[in-house]
Amino acid sequence: MINNTSNEYIVTARKWRPLKFSDVIGQEHVTQTLQNSIKMNRHHHAYIFSGPRGVGKTTTARILARALNCEKSENAEPCNECDSCISILEGRSLDVIEIDGASNNSVDDVRKLRENSRFTPVGGKYKMYIIDEVHMLSTSAFNALLKTLEEPPAHLIFVFATTEVHKVPATILSRCQRFDFRRMSIDSIAKQIKFIAEKEQIAVDEDSLVSIARKADGSMRDGQSIFDQVVAFCGKDVTYTQMADALHLIDQDFFFQISDAVKEHDIRKMFLLSAEVNSKGYDLQECLGGLVEHFRNLLTSKIGMPDSFLESSPSFIKKYIQESQYFTKADLLRYLNLISTAEQALRYAAQPKTKFELTLVQLASLDSAVEITELLDEIKNIKQGKIPLTASASVQTPTKKVAEIKASEVSKPEPEKAETIAEKKTENKFKVIQQQELEAGWNCFLQKFATGENGFFTLTQPDIVAPTFFNGEIVLNVVNEFFADKLNNAKSHLHDLLLEHFGSEVGLKIIVNKDAISVNQRVDSSLQHSDSTITTQMQMDTKKENTSETSKQEIEKETDFENKHEIEKTIISLFNAKEIKK
Numbered sequence: 313m314i315n316n317t318s319n320e321y322i323v324t325a326r327k328w329r330p331l332k333f334s335d336v337i338g339q340e341h342v343t344q345t346l347q348n349s350i351k352m353n354r355h356h357h358a359y360i361f362s363g364p365r366g367v368g369k370t371t372t373a374r375i376l377a378r379a380l381n382c383e384k385s386e387n388a389e390p391c392n393e394c395d396s397c398i399s400i401l402e403g404r405s406l407d408v409i410e411i412d413g414a415s416n417n418s419v420d421d422v423r424k425l426r427e428n429s430r431f432t433p434v435g436g437k438y439k440m441y442i443i444d445e446v447h448m449l450s451t452s453a454f455n456a457l458l459k460t461l462e463e464p465p466a467h468l469i470f471v472f473a474t475t476e477v478h479k480v481p482a483t484i485l486s487r488c489q490r491f492d493f494r495r496m497s498i499d500s501i502a503k504q505i506k507f508i509a510e511k512e513q514i515a516v517d518e519d520s521l522v523s524i525a526r527k528a529d530g531s532m533r534d535g536q537s538i539f540d541q542v543v544a545f546c547g548k549d550v551t552y553t554q555m556a557d558a559l560h561l562i563d564q565d566f567f568f569q570i571s572d573a574v575k576e577h578d579i580r581k582m583f584l585l586s587a588e589v590n591s592k593g594y595d596l597q598e599c600l601g602g603l604v605e606h607f608r609n610l611l612t613s614k615i616g617m618p619d620s621f622l623e624s625s626p627s628f629i630k631k632y633i634q635e636s637q638y639f640t641k642a643d644l645l646r647y648l649n650l651i652s653t654a655e656q657a658l659r660y661a662a663q664p665k666t667k668f669e670l671t672l673v674q675l676a677s678l679d680s681a682v683e684i685t686e687l688l689d690e691i692k693n694i695k696q697g698k699i700p701l702t703a704s705a706s707v708q709t710p711t712k713k714v715a716e717i718k719a720s721e722v723s724k725p726e727p728e729k730a731e732t733i734a735e736k737k738t739e740n741k742f743k744v745i746q747q748q749e750l751e752a753g754w755n756c757f758l759q760k761f762a763t764g765e766n767g768f769f770t771l772t773q774p775d776i777v778a779p780t781f782f783n784g785e786i787v788l789n790v791v792n793e794f795f796a797d798k799l800n801n802a803k804s805h806l807h808d809l810l811l812e813h814f815g816s817e818v819g820l821k822i823i824v825n826k827d828a829i830s831v832n833q834r835v836d837s838s839l840q841h842s843d844s845t846i847t848t849q850m851q852m853d854t855k856k857e858n859t860s861e862t863s864k865q866e867i868e869k870e871t872d873f874e875n876k877h878e879i880e881k882t883i884i885s886l887f888n889a890k891e892i893k894k
Contacts, residue, residue, distance in 0.1 A: 330375065331392050346388075364530055365534070373471040383396055409439075409442070411425070443471070443473070447480050498623050509539070517550065520555040527561070562598070562599055571606065579673055582676045586669040589668070596658060608648065611645070614641055746783055747782055750786060750814070785818065803820060
């Protein structure tokens with residue numbers, strides 16, 4: 313802290329400028345290295361301090377100058393009391409010269425610097441040149457510095473400070489020790505401002521401290537300047553509401569209103585919130601940036617990260633943890649992607665207000681996402697009877713739709729026969745009957761129900777109907793539309809008979825498929841035009857041909873199945889799905 317003997321007001325950034333290495337916050341990797349080099353007498357002749365604005369580059373350079381020239385230095389820290397330290401603090405030292413690289417960037421300026429650097433220091437051990445924004449020097453000016461940096465006098469030290477180190481020539485960088493200063497964390501800035509406020513006897517609540525620190529964007533100096541502005545508006549008692557008004561910030565609760573509207577799919581509320589943003593004159597780009605941060609905090613809470621990852625005050629951290637339970641990780645990632653895309657598009661939008669409004673409406677219109685693995689597991693449970701189809705109302709929307717589709721595939725009993733069928737259903741009615749069991753029991757089913765008065769004699773005719781069996785399902789391949797329509801008209805009754813015979817639900821599909829019964833037709837034709845010996849031989853040849861062709865098809869089918877994605881395999885296994893080739 314700078315001592316102020318007069319009543320003159322000094323801004324916080326100057327008044328509370330660090331005076332020792334230990335006072336510099338968040339740059340311990342730099343200050344500790346410099347202190348050790350002073351203790352070991354191994355300091356370098358040229359340093360380059362790079363980093364964002366307001367993080368302590370010039371301040372650290374001045375502390376280094378005082379520490380090197382201090383008459384009563386202890387632990388490589390300046391005493392700030394001797395004549396050398398005081399003269400440097402007051403800016404009247406002839407041994408420490410600060411130069412603005414933006415306004416002294418010509419080759420003539422550097423030549424003057426080189427001539428003056430030959431003279432030995434007046435009151436201290438070293439003469440130091442601190443050049444701020446060194447990247448602003450011209451190419452010829454940099455070239456004029458090279459020789460001096462290559463072979464400097466023993467008493468000369470350079471410190472170059474820059475926010476854009478990539479603009480400094482490599483020939484300069486190679487002759488300097490480089491220190492990269494870090495952006496300040498929100499927690500570090502908030503703690504320092506709280507410390508200053510207590511010393512200044514100013515009351516500031518936690519929410520205001522965090523908001524000021526976030527607004528500072530990693531710069532301690534910016535944070536202290538914002539603090540001065542807030543105090544000028546609020547006085548000695550700073551509250552969050554007043555602070556938000558002073559800085560024209562969007563209230564954190566406003567973002568929670570948006571996420572509530574997203575959760576409730578309330579499009580009308582989104583239009584009202586968009587109108588509020590425009591009526592209060594908030595910056596739309598800043599609003600979307602805050603919304604990205606808001607959903608980022610929800611995602612951080614959702615995955616169980618520590619509270620330190622949430623850039624907010626304790627009261628809002630609790631709220632984030634509670635609200636995150638209403639969203640899935642997939643949903644939050646989709647929201648973040650949508651907002652980030654809109655944030656980029658808003659910069660070039662012809663009508664930014666409409667684009668912003670549309671973004672909010674899209675957020676409220678998105679359906680909830682379901683992990684594909686969860687969806688497949690639930691479908692498996694429905695297929696295996698662990699979850700009845702009637703209980704599908706308890707699952708999320710996408711799964712519910714699948715359950716409804718599956719239910720539609722299984723024919724429902726006719727109303728007038730519902731009671732009779734209900735009596736026949738057993739506790740194992742949702743058990744999936746395996747393919748082999750269906751195939752083995754099919755002939756018995758035909759003998760019992762496909763003769764006489766039941767009227768299903770068509771099922772016994774191989775030249776009209778050829779059944780194909782799957783786990784839990786029978787597909788009837790019919791020769792033409794006429795017979796298919798007749799069977800479809802009686803499908804409900806046929807489904808009831810299958811339930812009665814097999815003791816469990818059996819899926820039934822009726823399709824027109826001439827290829828499936830073409831072999832049977834050829835066999836029947838041969839029976840009509842050949843004697844029994846020739847017929848037997850043809851049957852043997854046909855069987856052999858079919859067996860060979862079937863084996864070939866089975867091998868190809870198995871190979872094709874193994875090459876498919878796991879999700880495709882699951883869908884094929886669950887629904888006996890077939891690929892439709894265009």
